[in-house]
Amino acid sequence: MSDEERRESWSRYWASGALHSCATSFAGNYDDDIGAFWREACADLDASSWVLDLATGNGPLPKLIADLCPDLPEIDAVDLAEVRPAWHAGLPAAHRERIRFHVGIAAERLPFAKGRFDLVTSQYGIEYSDLARSLPEARRVAGPQARFAFVLHHVSALPVRIGRAELEHLAFLQQDGGLLAAARQFLPRHAEGAGQGAPRAAFDAALKQVHERAQSAFAPDVLHETLVAVIKLAQAAPSLGPTTVESQLAALSQHLADDELRQSELVAHALTRVQVEAMAAVLAPDAAFELRELRVRGELFGWGLRIR
Numbered sequence: 511m512s513d514e515e516r517r518e519s520w521s522r523y524w525a526s527g528a529l530h531s532c533a534t535s536f537a538g539n540y541d542d543d544i545g546a547f548w549r550e551a552c553a554d555l556d557a558s559s560w561v562l563d564l565a566t567g568n569g570p571l572p573k574l575i576a577d578l579c580p581d582l583p584e585i586d587a588v589d590l591a592e593v594r595p596a597w598h599a600g601l602p603a604a605h606r607e608r609i610r611f612h613v614g615i616a617a618e619r620l621p622f623a624k625g626r627f628d629l630v631t632s633q634y635g636i637e638y639s640d641l642a643r644s645l646p647e648a649r650r651v652a653g654p655q656a657r658f659a660f661v662l663h664h665v666s667a668l669p670v671r672i673g674r675a676e677l678e679h680l681a682f683l684q685q686d687g688g689l690l691a692a693a694r695q696f697l698p699r700h701a702e703g704a705g706q707g708a709p710r711a712a713f714d715a716a717l718k719q720v721h722e723r724a725q726s727a728f729a730p731d732v733l734h735e736t737l738v739a740v741i742k743l744a745q746a747a748p749s750l751g752p753t754t755v756e757s758q759l760a761a762l763s764q765h766l767a768d769d770e771l772r773q774s775e776l777v778a779h780a781l782t783r784v785q786v787e788a789m790a791a792v793l794a795p796d797a798a799f800e801l802r803e804l805r806v807r808g809e810l811f812g813w814g815l816r817i818r
């Protein structure tokens with residue numbers, strides 16, 4: 511997948527206003543091991559510190575640091591995508607100026623001077639980049655005493671298991687003869703007051719199949735959400751007319767394709783212990799590192815890697 515496709519897909523996601531990419535799992539705050547990991551990693555930051563957050567998204571980590579540190583460090587937050595951190599505009603001016611978002615910036619090519627940062631962070635981010643290039647870049651911009659703290663996708667963690675299940679659901683929804691295809695055949699005709707007969711029967715059958723799959727599936731949210739969206743569109747179709755129905759179906763297809771791209775990236779970039787240890791060896795061959803499994807409400811959520 512090209513950087514451009516990834517950038518556009520993530521930009522559409524961040525434009526929706528989500529604070530982070532696991533919005534439903536975190537419920538907007540940091541508890542359990544992930545919160546503890548970041549509180550420890552940020553404990554000794556003060557106004558003289560410089561922090562770099564890689565692949566920041568809508569900036570949940572800069573926001574957490576702003577919430578934790580009254581003595582706010584300087585923070586540069588970069589992402590390949592166009593991000594929309596709405597919370598940033600609500601900060602007092604003195605804090606706002608200390609947190610700078612840099613959009614369209616790849617972790618593989620950072621626009622910062624050598625040795626500038628005291629702490630380099632990333633939450634479910636750096637593993638999406640080409641590590642052969644981004645890790646040496648992270649090391650270049652880190653100062654001689656700098657620390658690194660990363661929360662990383664773990665091959666066996668819940669978000670990754672959910673990602674794998676969602677990919678199967680998305681393939682089911684988008685397959686030939688699946689719900690999306692049946693809706694494209696039936697709903698524009700229905701909007702014109704026609705479309706009974708075979709298209710209607712195929713649409714009803716596809717709805718039933720998705721409904722049945724959702725009853726027993728692991729991670730069925732995408733099935734339920736798509737059912738709700740399609741049923742609402744079917745109900746509104748006669749008043750909307752065929753052109754609006756077609757454009758809403760195109761938007762729904764784009765939404766599912768974006769979801770598929772993000773989930774397949776997540777699954778593809780989840781890391782084993784050996785891979786994370788290899789990252790630590792590149793970042794700081796001679797320094798001690800600490801690697802732990804992070805849990806949230808009893809569920810494995812990722813790796814926590816700290817290098818001092």
Ligand SMILES: C[S@@+](CC[C@H](N)C(=O)[O-])C[C@H]1O[C@@H](n2cnc3c(N)ncnc32)[C@H](O)[C@@H]1O
Nearest residue numbers: 520530531565566567590591616617633638639
């Ligand atoms: C799973 S999101 C994580 C965002 C955020 N750190 C969080 O905790 O919610 C992954 C982010 O990585 C960004 N990304 C992917 N490849 C990148 C690259 N090569 N350089 C910089 N950012 C990248 C995406 O645009 C996306 O915003």
